[in-house]
Structure formats: structure tokens, C-alpha cells
Amino acid sequence: MAVSEEERKRALLILERLERAYPDARVELNYSSAFELLVATILAAQCTDAKVNQVTAELFKKYRTPEDYVKAPVEELEDAIRPTGFFRNKAKALKGCCQKLIEEFGGQLPDTVEALASLPGVGRKTASIVLGNAMGKQTIAVDTHVKRVAQRLGFTSSNKPEQIEKDLKELFPEDKWTRATNLLVFHGRYTCKARKPNCLECVVYDLCPWPEKP
Numbered sequence: 772m773a774v775s776e777e778e779r780k781r782a783l784l785i786l787e788r789l790e791r792a793y794p795d796a797r798v799e800l801n802y803s804s805a806f807e808l809l810v811a812t813i814l815a816a817q818c819t820d821a822k823v824n825q826v827t828a829e830l831f832k833k834y835r836t837p838e839d840y841v842k843a844p845v846e847e848l849e850d851a852i853r854p855t856g857f858f859r860n861k862a863k864a865l866k867g868c869c870q871k872l873i874e875e876f877g878g879q880l881p882d883t884v885e886a887l888a889s890l891p892g893v894g895r896k897t898a899s900i901v902l903g904n905a906m907g908k909q910t911i912a913v914d915t916h917v918k919r920v921a922q923r924l925g926f927t928s929s930n931k932p933e934q935i936e937k938d939l940k941e942l943f944p945e946d947k948w949t950r951a952t953n954l955l956v957f958h959g960r961y962t963c964k965a966r967k968p969n970c971l972e973c974v975v976y977d978l979c980p981w982p983e984k985p
């Protein structure tokens with residue numbers, strides 16, 4: 772669907788306001804490399820960032836490379852990540868992901884969404900988060916916040932993450948994709964919440980077409 776100039780202007784104005792409201796918007800997972808962000812993002816499924824940060828504070832001291840995850844006895848890895856929930860699946864995903872990283876990519880993270888998302892346990896959303904925040908790429912990562920806020924703000928009429936990603940990429944200039952993602956996540960987390968959005972204190976209230984706003 773073609774995007775009108777007016778829509779692009781409204782979208783940029785919304786971004787400017789969100790930038791002023793959340794100047795510190797960023798991924799709230801702690802990491803010191805793209806590989807660590809990949810691990811943290813896998814652990815963050817169905818878990819809070821704060822809990823993941825508690826776990827990775829210890830985990831990253833002991834497990835530094837993909838080889839460390841592959842070599843570790845599975846029970847030991849499960850124990851180390853247990854507080855993040857779904858620890859058996861996550862341990863399996865981490866091991867499978869690191870195995871493939873070593874076998875197919877020489878232990879280095881590939882730098883496209885498609886290649887990263889081909890790793891076990893890594894979806895398009897995770898791949899986009901890692902590429903956008905730790906590898907200097909421009910990406911749109913559609914998580915639950917981005918999806919909801921984009922829908923309420925009329926940036927998309929789709930429910931499907933891949934279509935929402937396309938719609939947002941069409942709407943925003945490429946050099947703003949990663950920033951737009953982090954701003955929409957923060958807005959969703961702190962103001963445009965799922966159950967009780969705080970519309971009356973929202974900085975983009977006048978630009979929001981959501982029919983249910985008070």
C-alpha cells in the first residue's frame with residue numbers, strides 16, 4: 772500500500788515527540804557484544820529483561836564463546852538459566868544456535884536478518900534486535916509492543932509481524948528504523964500499555980487515531 776506524504780510527516784512527528792519523551796530508549800538487556808545480546812534475547816522469551824540481566828550477570832562470566840555453550844553439559848547450562856523459565860527449551864536453543872554458528876559461520880554472527888534467523892531458537896524479531904542494536908544495522912524488530920503501538924497509531928492494519936515490519940519500513944526512512952523500534956517499544960512499555968494505556972498523558976495523543984482512546 773502506497774504511503775502518502777502526509778502519513779510520513781505524521782510518523783516523523785510522532786518519532787520526534789517520542790524521542791523527547793524517551794531520550795534513553797534502548798534495549799534494556801545488558802550485553803557487551805553482539806553474541807551476548809543474541810544469548811540474552813533468546814533468554815528473554817517469556818521473561819522480563821530484569822530477570823535476564825540477573826542471570827546473564829553470572830552466565831557471561833562463565834560462558835564467553837559459542838564453544839563454551841556447546842561444550843557445557845546440558846544440565847549445567849539448564850541450571851544456569853533456570854530462573855528465566857522454559858530453561859530446557861532455551862538450553863537446547865542456545866546449544867543448537869552455537870553449534871550452527873561454529874559449523875556454518877566460523878563462530879561469528881552473520882550480518883543479515885535471514886542468516887541470523889536461520890539459527891535454532893532465533894526468529895526474525897531476535898535477529899533484528901541483535902543486528903539493529905549491536906551490529907550497527909538499520910532494522911525494524913516487531914515485538915508485542917511494536918505491534919500494538921503501530922496498530923493503535925494507525926501505522927499498520929496487519930496482525931502479522933512480517934507485514935507490520937514491511938509497513939513500518941515503508942513509512943520511516945531507513946536511517947531511523949532501529950531508533951523507531953526502540954522508541955515504539957518504550958512507548959508501549961511505559962505509556963501505551965496493553966491493558967490500560969495512559970492516553971491522557973501521552974505525548975502523541977493529538978496524532979493518534981485509536982478509536983478507543985478517551
Ligand code: SF4
Nearest residue numbers: 963968970973976979
Ligand atoms: S493516545 Fe493512547 S492509544 Fe494512542 S498512542 Fe497514546 S497511549 Fe497509545
